[in-house]
Amino acid sequence: MMFNTPHQEGLSRLPMMEIHCSKYWRNSPHSIMAGRWFVIFAFIFGFSHFSWGEEPFRTFTASSGQAFGGRVLSYEGQTFYIEGKDKKLYPVPFKQLSPDDQKYLIQIAREGKIPKGDPRKLDAMERPDEKPSVVSNSEETTNPRPIAKPKPSFRKGSFFAYKPVNLGQDPSLAMESKNVVSLPGPDEPVDFTNHVLPILEERCQSCHNAPYDKNGRTIHPKAGLRLDTYEWVMKGNLDDTVVEAGSLENSYLYEVITLDEEDDMFMPPKGGALTAGQIDAIKRWIEEGAKPSAGGTGNTASDMGKGISFHNHIFPLIEERCLDCHSEPYVKNGRTIHPKAGLRLDTYEWIIKGNLDGTIIEKGNAEESTLHAVITLDADDPEIMPPKGEPLTEEEINMFKQWIIEGAKENPSDTFVPEKKEDISAKPTGNEKVLSLVDQLSKRLKPPSKPQMDAAQKSGALVTLLSARHSMVRAEFSSGPNLIKNDAIGALSGIKNNVSHLDLSRTSVTDGVLSEVKKFKNLTWLNLKNTSITDRGVEKLTSMPYLTYLNLVSSKVSDQSIKSIETLTKLEELYLWNSDVSEQGIARLRKALPETKILH
Structure with a gap:
């Protein structure tokens, strides 16, 4: 017969106690049959009527063969507390003792000879030297909650008597507050x-x-x-x-x-x-709704007039609809699961940072923010976010939009100063230059025909118009990119003048592909992340007049590419993480391209 034990709790030194059993059990005959009924009733009634006598000293043997002397005081979970002859208390795991010792412990636990719990936590019970209490048949034994130790008191002015307070809080009101x-x-x-x-x-x-x-x-x-x-x-x-x-x-x-x-x-x-x-x-x-603040709405926009709070309004919705795919990496079945598209949305900092492709929020401008764009797509659009469940409601979308317009602040009280809009023809800033440039290029070209688009799809790329009003297209090899080699780009030749965005990331292309890419004269956005492109390939990009975005993350480029990149004076964003470009090279690029956002 096995016995169940509670889980192990913390330890504290308090004296043990003794509860005396009822006179009816004390006077039971010591026969075999009586002993069997003794054990049965002990299990049924939880040992509440048995005495906790003082066990004698005996020799215990560890599973390793080492012997030691001591007596058992109590048990808790799978741990037995044994007092050594040196008067010290030793918590000993049940499984670390010999089979004979285990049988002995099971027996004394069944017979109620030792109490449950850490002997140092039984302060609320009677001590062995106190007068025992006799419990009658009609009475029920209860174990009062352990009395907490009194907190230490310090003299007035003692260093240890001071309590830490928040910055700006009056120390004299700290405890009261x-x-x-x-x-x-x-x-x-x-x-x-x-x-x-x-x-x-x-x-x-x-x-x-x-x-x-x-x-x-x-x-x-x-x-x-x-x-x-x-x-x-x-x-x-x-x-x-x-x-x-x-x-x-x-x-x-x-x-x-x-x-x-x-x-x-x-x-x-x-x-x-x-x-x-x-x-x-x-x-x-x-x-009350598990709200982040008293009276707050948590994840609705009913009080948007007071200003949007990231923690009170935006994050609860992101947590509910986005974190299944865009949370921090975690291990599942021995494999690390990374967030989709390398985009984490589990903290304010990660949301503002975006991913390797760039930021997803343009503070103050919802129309140019990728986050706002993907949640406002048509319900049947394959790019709509979130991809599962119902699309966001109009109220929720408006909440995101207002938050971005207000500056995508973490707290409503934070200050946001919008960047001044300048004449784009004189000195464009941020993504305005990319969007305006694409608009200008679009006006000079006719939209590609359906046969041209169908032929381009045979390259293995996903080819789509930037929008209904654009004649420019985006081509990306997102399906099986490792199977895409240099010759795939040839199928795009029929629409090469219409391609403004080209994504070759994670493909198996080499420097040779850029001999064809440089013929895409209206290309403004080029992603070569995680490819085998080297300095030799980058040299071929110097003839591209409209390139404003270049991603060379995890490529083979080094400082030898700096001279070529310096000629790309229209670059607004340059990504060089995990490349062989040195810190000195980055400093040189920042000096040569002061208006370019360079991430390394």
Whole structure:
């Protein structure tokens, strides 16, 4: 017969106790049959009527063969607490003892001779030298909650008596202020930052905080669950979310903090249960919609007139609709899963950064922001985002649009100064130059015919018009790019004057392909990321008059390409990450092309 034990909790030194059994069990005859019924009733009634006697010293043998002397005081989970002859307490895992010792421990646990729990945490129970209490048949034994240790007191003015306060906060009001915001009033809306986060910081973040380095090793949060920010709390972990706004039944966080303390899944596992007030604050916060701020809307645009907040309005929607594909890398079945298109949207910083192809947000200009463009496509467009589920609602799209127009700020109170718009013919700035240039080129050309487009598709590229009003097209080899070689570009020759955007990233092309690409005189955008292009190939780009975007990430180019790149005076964006171009080379390029955004 096996016995079940609770999970292991934290340790603290408190004296053990002794509970005396009822007189009916104390006077039971020591026969074989009585002994069998003794064990059966012990399992049924949880040993509440048996005495915790003091076990004698004996010799234990570890699984390694090493012998040591001691006596068992108690057990907790799969750990038994043994007092050595040196009066020190040793927590010993059950599986590290010999089979004979394991049988002995099972027996004394079954017979109720040792209590459950760390002997140093049984302060609320009777001590061995105190007068024993006799429990009658009609009485029920209860184990009171361990009494918390009193907090140390320090003399006035002691260094250790000072409490850290927030920047700009009056230290004299620090403790008073902390008490005010620690728990919400009965009729006060629950605020995550002021009411819920302090509880998580105090009781949960020792195990569920951001990863950190310790002795050269990265310590990750337990169960992959971070509870240090609103975004991480709502994100949950790889298994599932832990908070379901408005639903206590589906909120795992609430479930584990309200379990019985003897349950293996009870949280927090150390320091005892949360107080009734703390549990009530988390309960009310979930019932009120698990909002990031008291009275906030979380993921709707009903209060957009007050200004768009990234954390209150934008991120909850991104979290719900985008992070399945655009979250941080994670390991699944031994394989690292990277975000699609190399685009992470799990933090404000990553959203503003964009990916290797460029930024997705032009602050202050929604029409030129890729993010806004892909969420406003037709529902049947293969490029619409998000690709799964229903398209975003008009209200949600307007919320994104207003956020971008306001400057894509992290907080509504942040300052955003729009760039001054200058005459584009005199000195264009940012993407305006690319878009205006494409418009100008489009006016000089006729749209390609259907037979021309059909012939171009045979190259293996996805060939599409930039828009209904454009005669310019984009060609990208996104399907099976590793199978695309230099000869594929020949199928585009019939529309070479109409190609303004050409994506050859991740293909198997070599320098030779650029001998054909340089004939695309109206090309403004060229992506050669993750190809075998070298300095020799870059030399062939010097004759391209309208090139404004060039991506050479993870290519074979080096400082020898600098002289060629310097001639591309219309370049607005140049990407050289993971190439062989040195820091000195980058400095030279920035000096030669001061208006070009160079990322290295």
